[in-house]
Amino acid sequence: MLHVKEHAAVPATDIYADLTELTHSVASKLLSTLRSTVEDEGFAHVALTGGGPGIGVLKAVAEHLASEEGSRTAPDWSRVHIWWGDERLLPGGESDRNDQQAREALLDALVAHHGLPEENIHAMPTSEDAANPEAGAEMYAQQLQAHAPAGGSNGLALPKLAVHLLGVGPDGHINSLFPHKDALHVTGQAVTSEDDAPAELGPPMRVTLTFDAIHSAERVWLVTAGDSKAEAVSKAFDEDTPVEEIPSKNARGIGETVWHLDRAAASRL
Template sequence: MGIRINTHTADPQVEIFEDRRAVTEAIAEKLLRVLTEALETRTTAHISLTGGGAGIAVLKAVKDLVGRGNTSVPDWTAVHFWWGDERLLPRGDAERNETQARDALLDTLVADHGLPEQNIHPMPTSEDAAHPTAGAEMYAQALESFAPEGGVPGPHGNLNMPVFEVMLLGVGPDGHINSLFPGKESLTVVGHSTTGEDDAPQELGPPLRVTMTFDSIHTARRVWTAVTGSDKAEAAAQALNADPKDVSGVPAANARGAHETIWHVDHAAAEQLQQR
């Protein structure tokens, strides 16, 4: 199964840090700065969140920075939060990315910093949709309601979705991003913002998922990965070495933004990168 990537995306840059804390703090600082600067010229700013240990740690680092009060923060009333993927589980389930993100940051922004609850756009729960295909269609409709006129240019035509200032991504040990897993049919979906996955690898938890597609990833102005730990070293090296013409075996090789792609990697995850 060959997957053609968008040749108009930004080639990845790699930034290496001491440990997970350094990775997540660096991303958190940049994220606040990018959102603040975006709102100097735009009325809204959209960000796509990710789950996983490093992804949630980034949100905790944002919470810490905001709580200290010694850094510039965006007007939270104008910031919208989305997700790159989600498990089709009941609302409030501890395994949902939404639940973890609310605990790490979002509930505090709502309670103490003026973030409107309606600016949080979670993917459907199992109460909302019985099957990932239905969940994907629901989320595509939610994205469409914030699309600019004419849509957003993508590699296979315009997509009806907002422009993300940043899409945060984690990378699994198998090289997956969002819920785009090696060898799955979801890797071939083009011209759509979302798709369903009903057979995620058993070792990675619940099999039913909703995910944004590669085309959606490529519309984001910036794609930033957070990759930490020695268990990610092989995946990072493979993704950054992969033939960009075929990434069916290492989906993370297709983690590319429209204007900027940065891999934030700690020393443990970077141990095999010298082979690049």
């Protein structure tokens, strides 16, 4: 049986009136966190997520950057590296890929107008790059390792993530770590494969960061909205719910774990 990560940040909850307030608040906090991390450490690594709230945060970042206040709080984008928590193994440019949605929402504009180097965008492999999820996971592990500090992060060969953003599915999954799947039990590595994601959630073949990788992030921020997520959110805070049933229960950062919820998602807490 899987156990929740010990000696990590106990989850806090921030509850917002609606999705708009949630995404704009997280966007503002993300900008200031990346800026302070760059100022303190010389660089910042962030792992993005897909889904409505996750992409909504990126759209809100774009709106913030268009304002005078947002431009003042923005980091030096040349020192920011973009990663992903998971990805569908599809051809490049497919609309179902998280990286494509992120590019359209924010990243292309950061490259064109704000100085983000294209080489700082570390997309997970496409189906043209990798024949299967196992090969894709190995390729992404090598990318992460190439940017890892000496000794890695929390013992893993990956860069220190200032923030790992996570969405939460109605079934309680995070990244492509689905209930009762073998990927939940992968330890000692940052990336693994999933070739049988639930049919109702789209393409079955995925590459995903592991629990160990999530636990190596300084801050883990979950962004969750809507009535359809309320039951999963409630179970994630229930001591008796096993991680195998609700993987998001095991979302933990080193220094901070925050569930950002709209009122609908928080309605059963």
